[in-house]
Amino acid sequence: MKLTPDQRIWVSKVLAAISAVETAPSEADLADAPVLDCWRPLISHRGDLILWGMVSGHPRLGSNQITTLQLIAVNAARG
Structure with a gap:
């Protein structure tokens, strides 16, 4: 391929x-690192796993409600 x-x-x-x-x-x-609080997993309109939540300390976004880009890996044991 x-x-x-x-x-x-x-x-x-x-x-x-x-x-x-x-x-x-x-x-x-x-x-x-920025911190994402009150986050929830979501499925994007393209079918990707993303997170929604309140970010604080982000260098460009400051403190705001955001969605992340597609998640590639999740470590459930570490939260």
Whole structure:
């Protein structure tokens, strides 16, 4: 199966996200990370798993109601 250029970009992003999850964020990363409170899982209009909630400390969005991009991995054990 030959991938389209868009599919290749998506696969690259997925592999980078998997690599980031495997290395885990540092304490400094977590200290500076935005926080999503009162979140709920949703299915987007495209059928992707996303989260809706109230973000605080986001560098561009500040404190606001948001939906996330498509989730790639979920660690249920860590919440």
